[in-house]
Amino acid sequence: MAYDVFQEGWRDTPYWWDLAPRPDLLQIELPDKVDVAIVGSGYAGMSCAIHLARAGRNVLILEAKEPGHGASSRSGGMAGSGLKLGYGDLKAKYGKQRAIEMTLETERSLEFFEDFIAGEQIQCHYQKVGRFVGAHAPSHYESMSRNLELVKAEVGIDPGYMVPRSEQHSEIKTDLYHGGSVKLVGGGLHPAVYHQEFLDRVKAAGVSIASFTPVTGISREGDGFAVITSRGTVRADQVAVMTNGYTPRAAQDLRRRLVPVGSYIIATEELGEEKITELFPNHRMVGDTKAILYYYRPSPDRKRIIFGGRAKTRDVETAESGRLLHQFMCRVFPELQDVKVTHSWTGNVAFAFDKLPHVGQRNGLHYSLACNGSGVVKQTYLGMKSALKIMGDKDGRTAFDDLEFTTIPFYDGNPWFLPIVQRWYQWCDARVR
Numbered sequence: 001m002a003y004d005v006f007q008e009g010w011r012d013t014p015y016w017w018d019l020a021p022r023p024d025l026l027q028i029e030l031p032d033k034v035d036v037a038i039v040g041s042g043y044a045g046m047s048c049a050i051h052l053a054r055a056g057r058n059v060l061i062l063e064a065k066e067p068g069h070g071a072s073s074r075s076g077g078m079a080g081s082g083l084k085l086g087y088g089d090l091k092a093k094y095g096k097q098r099a100i101e102m103t104l105e106t107e108r109s110l111e112f113f114e115d116f117i118a119g120e121q122i123q124c125h126y127q128k129v130g131r132f133v134g135a136h137a138p139s140h141y142e143s144m145s146r147n148l149e150l151v152k153a154e155v156g157i158d159p160g161y162m163v164p165r166s167e168q169h170s171e172i173k174t175d176l177y178h179g180g181s182v183k184l185v186g187g188g189l190h191p192a193v194y195h196q197e198f199l200d201r202v203k204a205a206g207v208s209i210a211s212f213t214p215v216t217g218i219s220r221e222g223d224g225f226a227v228i229t230s231r232g233t234v235r236a237d238q239v240a241v242m243t244n245g246y247t248p249r250a251a252q253d254l255r256r257r258l259v260p261v262g263s264y265i266i267a268t269e270e271l272g273e274e275k276i277t278e279l280f281p282n283h284r285m286v287g288d289t290k291a292i293l294y295y296y297r298p299s300p301d302r303k304r305i306i307f308g309g310r311a312k313t314r315d316v317e318t319a320e321s322g323r324l325l326h327q328f329m330c331r332v333f334p335e336l337q338d339v340k341v342t343h344s345w346t347g348n349v350a351f352a353f354d355k356l357p358h359v360g361q362r363n364g365l366h367y368s369l370a371c372n373g374s375g376v377v378k379q380t381y382l383g384m385k386s387a388l389k390i391m392g393d394k395d396g397r398t399a400f401d402d403l404e405f406t407t408i409p410f411y412d413g414n415p416w417f418l419p420i421v422q423r424w425y426q427w428c429d430a431r432v433r
């Protein structure tokens with residue numbers, strides 16, 4: 001019989017839910033009217049809600065499933081300040097001044113996040129271990145190095161340092177990469193514990209949360225909105241759509257500006273702290289420079305590996321993705337062939353066509369959307385910025401305001417073109433030198 005990578009009794013739910021299962025909230029009666037209705041109970045929705053409630057607004061979160069059912073309790077839990085586009089790309093596209101502002105704002109988002117969890121005394125296993133990004137090709141190492149120098153010279157922040165291939169094992173015990181870069185800020189957390197503790201603070205701030213209440217329509221009514229749900233209609237002065245990779249047809253104008261992409265993760269059986277430290281000497285979060293990247297890390301207790309990526313060009317069952325990710329993990333660490341997988345799960349991230357985060361207002365609806373694969377820090381930060389915008393506070397301004405939130409003709413939010421685009425990315429990954 002073929003070797004099965006799965007441990008008997010493996011689960012298709014996030015490893016994170018073992019410690020922090022999705023909360024079973026008492027169902028509330030829907031109010032007739034609120035100041036602000038927020039659609040979605042991930043980090044963005046909760047962050048927006050808590051800041052509004054503390055400023056005296058009457059806030060209702062409407063969630064289609066259990067709180068945190070979306071990406072926020074499923075992620076890799078890597079908390080960093082990066083954007084999908086490097087500084088050089090931002091500069092080429094938006095000019096030097098705007099690129100500097102965007103880069104500085106993402107650095108500030110990490111500071112905000114760290115202050116927030118410290119101030120709220122959120123115990124989410126946050127470890128400031130930094131991040132290593134492996135260069136998939138020598139040319140990637142060169143361009144990372146150039147980008148780093150540019151950031152240092154033009155933005156004036158410490159962007160980290162390069163680690164040549166000859167010293168790579170001091171960061172990660174693999175020969176897969178052509179060196180890489182280390183960024184010492186940020187680190188990793190337990191995403192579902194973060195969500196749970198955050199939710200406790202949101203409830204304590206007086207926010208009402210209606211779980212299993214999908215929003216099916218949003219329409220203008222007088223100066224405000226009628227938010228139609230499966231359990232009735234709520235009137236709201238303002239509405240914030242915080243649904244990211246799960247954005248529904250009820251917010252079709254926003255949905256068609258987002259490309260939802262399934263990301264897949266596995267957790268391995270326990271390897272022990274000694275083995276983990278041998279593989280990840282500094283326990284850093286790890287990513288790489290491929291167009292279809294791997295991201296992985298030690299679990300917060302440093303006993304397992306959490307390994308993620310896009311398993312195939314099309315969406316697959318978690319049994320298939322688990323086997324594929326195990327293969328990918330063994331490309332990084334060939335010695336892990338016999339290590340079993342205990343959890344294999346998936347969740348949606350949302351990309352914008354310009355690969356940047358989007359925060360603002362369209363047709364009266366507020367939103368903070370398009371994390372482009374990294375939203376633990378950013379959605380916490382931009383949710384807060386949305387709250388300020390809703391209250392008309394000028395501090396709600398961000399360097400990402402006024403970006404055109406583009407779409408393509410005839411696109412309705414169903415990304416039928418993903419397999420084609422991803423084949424192209426695979427082709428590029430295979431050929432780059």
Ligand SMILES: Cc1cc2nc3c(=O)[nH]c(=O)nc-3n(C[C@H](O)[C@H](O)[C@H](O)COP(=O)(O)OP(=O)(O)OC[C@H]3O[C@@H](n4cnc5c(N)ncnc54)[C@H](O)[C@@H]3O)c2cc1C
Pocket residue numbers: 039040041042043044045062063064065067068069070071072073074075076077078079080213214215216242243244245246247248250263264265295308346347348349368369371372373374375376377378379
């Ligand atoms: C597998 C995976 C790995 C990731 N790894 C990382 C990582 O390591 N680091 C990082 O920074 N980011 C990572 N991300 C991205 C990060 O998790 C997200 O950016 C972030 O959690 C998004 O938060 P959010 O609040 O915007 O959306 P979500 O947490 O996705 O919440 C949206 C919510 O909207 C709800 N909803 C949808 N439709 C409706 C409706 N009609 N009515 C009511 N509610 C509705 C959904 O049920 C969902 O709960 C990862 C994501 C995934 C999926």
